[in-house]
Amino acid sequence: MADRDELAIKYFQCTKRERAVFEAGIKLGTVYHQFIGTPVSASNVDSLERAIEEGVKVQPFVEEVTVKIDRKSLRKKRNEFDYQSLTGPMMDVRVTIRISEIRVFAHVRYVEELKYPLMFIERITES
Numbered sequence: 001m002a003d004r005d006e007l008a009i010k011y012f013q014c015t016k017r018e019r020a021v022f023e024a025g026i027k028l029g030t031v032y033h034q035f036i037g038t039p040v041s042a043s044n045v046d047s048l049e050r051a052i053e054e055g056v057k058v059q060p061f062v063e064e065v066t067v068k069i070d071r072k073s074l075r076k077k078r079n080e081f082d083y084q085s086l087t088g089p090m091m092d093v094r095v096t097i098r099i100s101e102i103r104v105f106a107h108v109r110y111v112e113e114l115k116y117p118l119m120f121i122e123r124i125t126e127s
Contacts, residue, residue, distance in 0.1 A: 017102050021104050021106075021124070023060070023104070024104040027065075029119070030056070031091075031095075031108070032091070035052055036085075036086055036088060039083045040069065041083065042071070052093070053066065062097060063098040064095070066093070068093075088117035089117055092108070093108045094107050094122075101126050103124065104124050107122050
């Protein structure tokens with residue numbers, strides 16, 4: 001894998017820090033746009049959170065990921081044909097990306113004052 005990493009580096013005309021931020025954005029964008037619309041209920045919310053986490057964990061440079069779906073926004077089925085879909089405001093996702101000594105802590109969550117599920121960088125550390 002190290003050989004592949006070395007080969008890929010030449011395509012990134014940026015610092016390791018900038019690449020780590022780029023990777024964090026890719027991961028959050030993937031989660032958001034891949035899973036919005038997924039059927040969700042009280043009976044599958046735990047397994048859906050774990051499935052999203054496991055899907056993100058296999059991507060390059062992911063050190064940690066946590067997914068929380070707002071249980072308060074889940075409602076009871078009204079009939080056999082009723083189901084609820086996952087929406088952006090229901091999601092709270094944190095991802096930690098590590099490239100060498102750089103760690104990026106990124107987050108997507110609904111920000112009430114913006115009325116928007118915002119993707120943002122919480123902090124960047126270098127060890």
